[in-house]
Amino acid sequence: MASPLDDKTRSIIKACVPALEAHGLTITTEMYRRLLANPDIRDLFNISHQKDGEQPKALALAVLAYARNIDNLGAMAGAVERIAEKHVGLNILPEHYPYVADALLGAIAHVLGDAATPEIMDAWGKAYWFLAEILIGREEQIYVAHAAAPGGWVGWRPFRVSRRxxxxxxxxxxxxTPEDGKPVMHHVPGQYLSFRLDVPGHGSERRNYSISSAPGSRSYRISVRRIDNGVVSDWLHDRVKEGTVLQVSAPAGDFTLGNPTPTSIVFLSAGVGLTPFISMLGALGAGTAKAPVRYIHITRTPATEAFGPYIRDLADRGLLCADIFYSRATPQASQHATGVTTHAGRMTQPWLAQEIDRAATWYICGPDGFMRDTIATLKATGVPESQIRYEFFGSAADSTLAG
Incomplete structure (x- = not known):
């Protein structure tokens, strides 16, 4: 267990908040430059998030939040759990932490120059290892649970694409489907799989994809959107066929369907953000709990609407009611179904405000801007924060979504 930080260390960390506000992104950018110079460490990262600057932004926000909350680290519990789950998915191990320490402390000294006094550097060293020990301990708990679970495993396991x-x-x-023919651990609806991929011409890549199937013991399903010029998404769509073997780590993530199931649920998604909700809907349909479910989804056109027949079947069976927004098309009669209302144009926040169910638990997944606006509307109309749950894409470089 990590030893508590002393008063002097916490005081110095708090005093660094203005410097982090001014130079945090420069520090984390320099930190990643140093880390990624090591090929063994480089392969642990999603390089696309380095190229677009999202990962340094997200880390800068996380370091700033850590400094601001150094006297009340309980406020960081949710963020720590998300980081631990992500690390386990990527198979981060205790031996990787010293590399990060050297890169972060070196970046602080480099950027702050003479302002990085020995006292400041000592305080940040202590603060880093305090948090690192918490993460290492939590990650060990998750690894042990994965190893002990029926069908569970630790590390990378080969899976064959059995169907696309x-x-x-x-x-x-x-x-x-696992190549060894053995069972897989039941995932919690909403979790994701992490992949170690060898993409021709690009080398080793890491990606996370939400599981879109209901929990089971034989296989998993992921559903991937093609991204313009996406190195991995293009490869998956164009080159990965039935029979291709992929390296997969055990399910991870804390954006999950509650247990017990909330008494009333709203799933609100945009684009491929629907994938964790398809898994949740599968679990709800197979279980005995019949919570009222409302499904609100925004997509460009009927041609881009994934799982449309599945949603309409659930609606026909009375398992949910749905609103589908086509942001770039007018719905045709063929898109209508019992329990499904289709809309032309984007979902607006005034429309959402009129539809608020304050008793429901709201699950939200989609692009950061969409989630930011939606969460603001929910809070403004009186939905308690404890009933708002969300999953972000990428690195959560939006300060309103990273807490």
Whole structure:
């Protein structure tokens, strides 16, 4: 267990908040430059988040939040759990932490120059290892639980693509079955899989994809949207066929369907943000709990709407009611179904405000801007923060979504 930080260390860390506000992004950018110079460490990262600057932004926000909350680290519990789950998915191990320490402390000294006094550097060294020990301890707990779970495993496990299905013109599903023929651990609806991929011409890549199947013991399914010029998404769509073997780590993530199931649920998604909700809906449909479910989804056109027939089937069976927004098309009669209302144009926040169910638990997944606006509307109309749950894409470089 990590030893508590002393008063002097916490005081110095708090005093660094203005410097982090001014130079935090420069520090984390320099930190990643140093880390990624080591090929063994480089392969642990999603390089696309380095190229677009999202990972340094997200880390800068996390370091700033850590400094601001150094006297009340309980406020960081949710962020720590998300980081630990992400680390386990990527198979981060205790031996990786010293590399990060050297890069971070070196970056602080480099950027702050003479302002990085020995006292400041000592305080940040203590603060880093205090948090690192918390993460290492939590990650060890998760690894042990994965190893002990029926069908569970630790590390990378080979899975074969046993089936692929085009869900829309932009989304393809891949069913994954373990090569060893043994069972897989039941995931918690909403979790994701992490992948170690060798992409020709690009080398080793890491990606996370939400599981879009209901929990089971034989296989998993992921559903991937093709991204313009996306190194991995293009490769998956164009090159990965039935029979291709992929390296997969055990399910991870804390954006999950509550246990016990909330008494009333709203799933609100945009684009491929629907994938964790498809898993949750599968679990709800197979269980005995019949919580009222409302499904609100925004997509460009009927051709980009993934899992449309599945949603309409659930609606026909009375398992949910749905609103589908086509931001770039007018719905046709063929898109209508019992329990499904289709809309032309984007979902507006005034429309959402009129539809608020304050008793429901709201699950939100989609691009950061969409989530930021939606969460603001929910809070403004009186939905308690404890009933708002969300999953972000990428690195959560939006300060309103990273807490």
């Amino acid at each position: 299905v085009e869900e829309s013109e932009t989304v393809t599903s891949f069913e994954l």
